Amino acid sequence: MSTKDVAEGLVALCQAGKFGEAGETYWADDVRSVEAMGDNAEIQGKAAARGKGEWWANAHDVHGVEVAGPFVNGDQFVVRFKMDVTIKESGQRITMDEMAVYTVDDDKIVEERFFYG
Secondary structure (H helix, E strand, O other): OOHHHHHHHHHHHHHOOOHHHHHHHHEEEEEEEEOOOOOOOEEEOHHHHHHHHHHHHHHEEEEEEEEEEEEEEOOEEEEEEEEEEEEOOOOOEEEEEEEEEEEEEOOEEEEEEEEEO
């Protein structure tokens, strides 16, 4: 499977709202996930990445998601996510705009790195 195949598969699942399935399908067991900020700024491993995703889903009400890409270059690809969400704790409704850079090795995502606008 090529990086392009992994990228297109991940994007298709995310566009269908299947973010958890996208991770379970394409993350390497020792995936590294890096955020620009927050309590989970850098985590290692599939279980930790799964937990971060579960925390995020429980902390936000999602009203809409746009997924653009993938944009592939070598063993990496970029995806843009725009999300209309309400932060449950504060009730604040915001639009999140982020870019994710993924690195692929041996048909799995070994690193995901998120950048916020």
